[in-house]
Amino acid sequence: MAIASFAFLALLIFPLIASFQTQRTVATPSPTASTGVQQEELEQQARGYELVLQREPDNQTALRGLVEIRIQQGNVEATIEPLERLAELNPNQPDYLVLLAQVKGRTGDLEGAAQAYRDILSTNPGQVNALQGLSDLLIQEGRPEAAIALLQDTLQSADEANRAQPGSVDLPAVQLLLGQLYAEQERYDEAIEVYDRTIDANPDDFRPILAKAIVLQAQGKTEEAEPLFTRAETLSPPEFRDQISKMAAGQSANPVTPIEPANPPAGVPTTPPTPLETQPEATPTP
Incomplete structure (x- = not known):
């Protein structure tokens, strides 16, 4: 139950990742x-x-169309070259590099994936999708402390980064990711400490309230979790309330369409990006 709940929470924090994971599921053909x-x-x-x-x-429309077709075919490795070109043509759009990193990670090029994430973070230190992707890779490598340090360093430098470029680091999103990492390592006290700070600074954001409820529930503290689930359900958008109610009752949440971070970093779209969409004017000619 706790694993499913944390997965649901991740959908709320990282729409780009969830969006592409849906694409990858579709990309495995029957x-x-x-x-x-x-x-x-x-x-x-x-x-x-x-x-x-x-x-x-x-031609970016053709590049995007080729990526989409290769994904539909299940030939994810063949998307690397057009994604690399799209990333080169759109240096101010980090989502292409995020997708490229995800593809490299899926095809086994973990070093290439990590480098792509680091390239993004070198110019966009608060890019939450890159932070999430790189921290996931570090966890896969058995380096949870490195993943935690990555997020802690981002939070420590957030004030300076946001002074230089307002909104470049979405503090609640990074805090939620850090709390989730602690919880997945069963470091529940540290997770709750992070969530409490986030709740204090963002009392109307249902996500840290829900996250704390999930952690308390995982510890068997259902009586403490119950009012938090109720509060999170009240503050959440209507489309999430059924799932939160099910989690409060100890049931697994169903997959849902993710929502954006409460305060998207500058330069990050407020909806999942559309690099895999084709445009009608670039319909290929045989």
Whole structure:
């Protein structure tokens, strides 16, 4: 139950990651989807985009279309080259680098994934999707203390970063991620301490309240968790209230469409980015 609840909480904090994870789920084709007429049609579309790119190598609509087709085919590795080009063409749009890092991580290039995340953080130290991705990689490598230190360092330098570029570090989002890491390591007291600070600074944000309730519930402190679940449900958008009610009752939450951080960092879209969407004017010609 606790694992499912923390996964639900992650959806609330990191919409880009959740959005792409949905894409990756779709990208694993069924036996019928990966064969026959449908697969042939997808390959024809891919060849069309490749022909466009032979004439116009920087055509971003064709690059995005090729990425989308390769994902539909389940050929995630083939998205690396067009994503690299999209990242080069859009240096001020870190979401392409985030997607590239996710793809590299999925295909086993953990070093390449980590470097892509670090490249983002070198110029956007509060980019929450990159922080989440890099911390996940560190956890996979068995380095939870390094993941925690990454987030603590980000929080310690947040005031300076936000003075230089207002809104560049979303403090509540980073605090929520740090609390989640503590909770997943069963360092519950430290998680609750982080959540309490976040609640004090953001009393109308339901996310840290819900996070604290989840941790208390994981510890078996259901009576302490109950009023927090009620408060989180009251403050949350209507589309999340059923899931929060189920968690309060000890049931697993169903997947839902994620929402944005309460205060998105500068330069981060308020909705999941659209690098995988195609535009009608770039329909490939065979």
